[in-house]
Amino acid sequence: MFRDALESGEAERLGLDRGFVRLCRSRERSRRARHPFRDGVARALAGEANVRRLASAYDPFDRGTSPAGFT
Numbered sequence: 389m390f391r392d393a394l395e396s397g398e399a400e401r402l403g404l405d406r407g408f409v410r411l412c413r414s415r416e417r418s419r420r421a422r423h424p425f426r427d428g429v430a431r432a433l434a435g436e437a438n439v440r441r442l443a444s445a446y447d448p449f450d451r452g453t454s455p456a457g458f459t
Contacts, residue, residue, distance in 0.1 A: 390412050393399040399409050425433065432438060443450070
């Protein structure tokens with residue numbers, strides 16, 4: 389996808405930096421699965437106090453925009 393955007397000139401038309409597109413291409417080719425958080429980290433992130441802190445910072449009007457995994 390990014391290679392096509394570079395070759396067609398679409399990336400330049402959109403104002404995407406060539407280095408950024410190259411970085412995205414390298415991630416695009418990566419087939420390695422992302423490692424999940426360790427159990428302790430996941431529990432800490434999903435803890436009620438942390439969810440409230442995240443919600444107060446990123447969802448101040450309580451519109452339900454917290455990540456689904458944290459509900």
